Amino acid sequence: MGHSNINLAALIGSRICHDLISPIGAINNGLELLGMAGGTPGPEIDLIQESVGNASARIRFFRIAFGAAGEQMMGRAEVTSILDDLMDGGRLDVAWGPLDPQPRGDVRMAFLALQCLENAMPYGGRIEVSNDDSSWLLHGQADKLNIDEPLWNILATRDAPADLRPAQVQFALLPIIAGDASRRIVTEMSDTQVKLRF
Template sequence: MTIDIRVLELLASKVCHDLVSPVGAIRNGLELIEEMQDEEEDGAPAGGFFGEAVKLIDHSSAQADRRLRVFRLAYGLAGRDQKGFGDARAAATGWLDGGRTTLDWPDRVPSDMIAYRRGVVKTMLNLVLLADEALTHGGTVTVTGEGSEESGRLTVTAAGRPGALRPDSAKALAGDATTEELTPRTVHAHLTGRFAEDDGFRLTVTPSGPDKLVFTADW
């Protein structure tokens, strides 16, 4: 099965671009409502059904905003053009915020010099999402990397139970699943593998005991 990677990235970029504005407008409107409510009630927080509705909308719009940031980098052209890991780290942090999985991705890790490698930021972020998928009961995703633009390795470790990819996701990641076999659950793994191949990365997934899974990308 072949995919025109550029067409896919352009489509993802367009979808994210078209959705960012309305989601941002919702958040701006909520801020205005909260300011008006504070003025009307002398600084007292909004109460009753109105206050609960505002909180619910705020939570949902913030979640939508975080997801769009991830999709823009993971699937769109923006991820391929990144020259540093800061945006991807922030996006991954937002993705995992409030969930059962924590992210261990220190600042300046990997070195931003590695980010000059074409597609490395996109690959890293997609591997973090796969690692989170493997931790169905929560755990810790750890990010490391070493090397240079010319040669190096990214490592993403999923620690926690069960610490394993579903067999259908592993098959999709390897590129062995047909179009008919792909599902909404496995399409991310499939795209992760195809993006990595297109940018010249060799992906491996290695179990390390019963509660750890190690993803590596070499170039």
């Protein structure tokens, strides 16, 4: 896939996320108004609130991971808010190490890498994200990993199979975006740990 196609796909991703976040926010506002109207909220309201919160968190994450990156910086508070909301109640714990604002393009690659690690950790675990001046490291630890080697090979070869599923698109997209940024993906795995550097 050419660089221009990646940019077009990113713009489409940004547009979809932008258009979806408004009605989800409106639903959340409606739920707040219902709560202010009095009465005891039932389990159905709790379920709707939980679902709306989850959808909002995913859209915010996807907007960074699959949307157009731009040149702006992202502060730690914004990134950790997205990750905390996304992982709330899940099996994965993600620790975002960088304290300083980071370029949105780097955060985008980190989010895509995070999805790759998440794929390998279906039973839960902990992922630590760190960076220095020249590289990023995502270090996942879990009691049990599920490594799909053909998927992980895409990160090195940049050769995605034609039957790649939508849930696996991060494995095809990350090495292309990293290559455009003159970075190379390096992975290291053991029975309980998986590391991804770029």
